[in-house]
Amino acid sequence: WRFAAWTGMRRGELMNLKWFDIDMFNERAVVRIISDEDRETKTGESRSVPLNSFSRDVRDRLKARAGDDEYVFPRWHKRTYTGKFDKARKAADVKTGTLHGLRHTFISRAVNNGVPVHLAKLWAGHSKLETTLGYLDTPEGYEFIAIEELIKTERDNVVKLDNMRKAA
Numbered sequence: 001w002r003f004a005a006w007t008g009m010r011r012g013e014l015m016n017l018k019w020f021d022i023d024m025f026n027e028r029a030v031v032r033i034i035s036d037e038d039r040e041t042k043t044g045e046s047r048s049v050p051l052n053s054f055s056r057d058v059r060d061r062l063k064a065r066a067g068d069d070e071y072v073f074p075r076w077h078k079r080t081y082t083g084k085f086d087k088a089r090k091a092a093d094v095k096t097g098t099l100h101g102l103r104h105t106f107i108s109r110a111v112n113n114g115v116p117v118h119l120a121k122l123w124a125g126h127s128k129l130e131t132t133l134g135y136l137d138t139p140e141g142y143e144f145i146a147i148e149e150l151i152k153t154e155r156d157n158v159v160k161l162d163n164m165r166k167a168a
Contacts, residue, residue, distance in 0.1 A: 001085060001088055001099075001102065002054065002055075002058050003055055003058045003059070003062070003072075004099065004102045004103070004106075005102040005105055005106060006051075006052060006054050006055035006058070006106065007031055007049050007051070007055055007106065007123075008049065008102075008103050008106030008107055008110075008123055008124050009031070009033065009049070009103070010042060010100075010103065010125075011078060011081055011082070011099055011100070012042070012078070013033050014072075014073050014081070015073060015075070015076070015078065015081065016071075017031070017033075017071065017072040017073060018070050018071055018072065019063070019066065019069075019070060019071075019072060020070075021033070021072075022051075022059055022072065023051075024059070024063065030048040030049060030050050030051060031048065031049050031051060031055075032046065032047075032048050033046060033047050033048070033049065033125065042125070045125065045127075047122065047123070047125045049123045050123075081099060082098075082099055085098070085099040103124070103135070104135045104137065106123075106124075107120050107123075107124055107132060107135040107136065108135065108136050108137045108138075110123070111136055112136075112138065112139070112142060117129065117132060117133070120132055
């Protein structure tokens with residue numbers, strides 16, 4: 001479930017993910033979500049999602065248990081994935097949530113932590129920016145965190161206001 005939360009992959013993409021789709025030997029690893037005759041993506045397009053250190057760690061632990069299986073995750077029916085996720089959610093004492101909600105979490109976490117929305121759109125495999133924007137959830141109080149980030153700009157002298165005035 002952590003892999004889904006850190007890659008934003010859809011349930012069907014997880015179900016069809018094969019080991020050769022994942023870069024195993026690079027710190028700047030990516031998972032390639034392939035659309036081919038056997039594994040159709042929702043949009044019909046292939047894409048790559050970079051793996052952060054958390055998802056690389058999950059990748060390594062999954063690979064250690066995989067044996068000779070070509071698929072990363074078991075070949076269960078899609079309802080089984082949903083049922084197992086619900087069971088894990090309840091065991092973790094999380095009251096609400098869905099497997100698809102991990103996708104929303106991934107996209108919101110990315111954008112709320114400074115990833116440009118066009119990159120989140122690319123990673124999510126959305127064809128329209130409006131779709132990506134519909135996934136965003138801004139936590140209460142986030143605006144106050146964001147406004148404080150502007151101070152860092154001044155402290156780091158990324159843009160000196162005096163230089164901007166002189167140029168005008």
